[in-house]
Amino acid sequence: MRAVPAVDLERVQRWRGARRVLLVRLDNLGDVLMTTPAIAAVRESLPEAHLTLLAAPSMKALAPHLPEVDDIVGFHAPWMKVGASALDALATTAPDGPAFPAAADEGLEARSRRGEPERRMLARLMAEGYDAAILFTVCTQSVFPAATMCRLAGIPRVLGHARERAYGLLSDEIPDRDEVRDGMRHEVRRQLDLVAQVGFSTPDERLRFDVLPQDRVAVRRALASAGLRPRQPFVLVHPGASAASRRYPAERFGMAARLLQQALGAAGNSPAGDRPAIVLCGGPGEDELVREALEALGGDALLPYPPAGLGELAALIAEADLLIANNSGPVHLAAAVGTPVVDLYALTNPQHTPWQVPSQVLFHDVPCRFCQKSVCPEQHHACLRGVSPEEVATAAISLMPRRARAGVDELGAAA
Structure with a gap:
């Protein structure tokens, strides 16, 4: 296991008690696969914990092939490109006309429908009683929408990279110094380094996928x-x-x-x-x-x-x-x-x-x-x-x- 800096020992101890952990990775297949070594690090460090992956709905197909997680929950996140595109498609194909009318024409009921997927997901997260969440993002994505949802769901421990101060949205805020440039960290290393901040590591850093x-x-x-x-x-x-x-x-x-x-x-x-x-x-x-x-x-x-x-x-x-x-x-x-x-x-x-x-x-x-x-x-x-x-x-x-x-x-x- 990687050595944990002494200044992080209290943080590591807090995270060792996590038993219901939400892992958030909301983009495409390649991104999720590049996160699997970090997910494996969480599993190996918390063998008794229940791990749920919150991902784009299409990623539920990974369930038989990723035994490191106990459950995969699908969610079209409107702050992600893949989620916004899916929600736009749903809006234009609603059987009784557009689900989300143009903003100028919206009444209270239409505005209420617009946020319904997020409210349903928030209610589900609250009901599941997660005691920790890890937010996996690339350096060009904002951690704040997912962090806000976790805050509203009452999840006490939330880990993520942040370029701006997160204050109460992240219990464990890791400064995001990555930039899109030559020599930047590999995406796999970025996520492994993130979970290492709370003491999670794995000796096998390969990508995971079980072929049946x-x-x-x-x-x-x-x-x-x-x-x-x-x-x-x-x-x-x-x-x-x-x-x-x-x-x-x-x-x-x-x-x-x-x-x-x-x-x-x-x-x-x-x-x-x-x-x-x-x-x-x-x-x-x-x-x-x-x-x-x-x-x-x-x-x-x-x-x-x-x-x-x-x-x-x-x-x-x-x-x-x-x-x-x-x-x-x-x-x-x-x-x-x-x-x-x-x-x-x-x-x-x-x-x-x-x-x-x-x-x-x-x-x-x-x-x-x-x-x-x-x-x-x-x-x-x-x-x-x-x-x-x-x-x-x-x-x-x-x-x-x-x-x-x-x-x-x-x-x-x-x-």
Whole structure:
């Protein structure tokens, strides 16, 4: 365990008595996965405590795969991008018209409806009787909305990073000195350091995600049906990402896969059954990206049916010898299950690189780096478009298992 500074011993002692702990992480899959080492530190330090993760509703799919927590509660937080977008969508699709009319037209009843999700969540938090809460945020997020909800719920111990003085909103206020810049702390380290302030640590700082046996069986059957031979290695290519600014062009994924396939196929030292196959996969709504990649590849790829859910996607990544993907949820799943990854890393943020897994992080440096935007504000996507398919293929070869790249030292060496 990490040494706790002497000035914090009283704080550590107070937190050792926590028995019902609320862990708040309200953003996307990758962010939650990068928080799992800190969550594991809480679990290992408070083995008798009941841990509840408050997260975006879609994160409830993590429940079977994250045994460190006892419960996952879904909440669309209006102060988070993912929560605000979901609430806007609900407002425009209400069966009896917009749930939240324009402010100028609102009456008392409409204004009351606008805050109903937050009031319901507040009532639930009060009823659950939490005696401690840990608020996990990135350095560009404000801790104060979640801290206010915890205060109103009567939670006595609340830990979080704060850039401005929190006064009574945080019982344990950790000054937030992180800035989006070169050399900043990794997101995983930020959260581990946060819980270390109250004496929580773990000797195993890897990301957590349990792949279930039934998901592995389903994926292996799908791969066999698609044509993968027994024990044949494969490279998984996933061209999707939720944010447009983080997507390497899908056709370049296909071009890189074709170059990789040609280089490995030219290596004559491996039996044909041991040469890696290319498997293409996308998430919901990403069929067009998969089609574009397949066309650029030339059609020589395996297309198992799309994973039925998060568990099967993780199992597919775990079965792969290598993942090639944008910097999004699948990359962090790869880190959690130990699969090497070529990460096409848009320079929107610097602190989200693959954690403790063999990786190659590819980008083209640009003056507009660290823009933190979901859509490229310059409209040139140069931080990704500056990476050639040849660079992607070469990086993939460097990470492939030795048996799969016998006779290939670099791209084109076997030609």
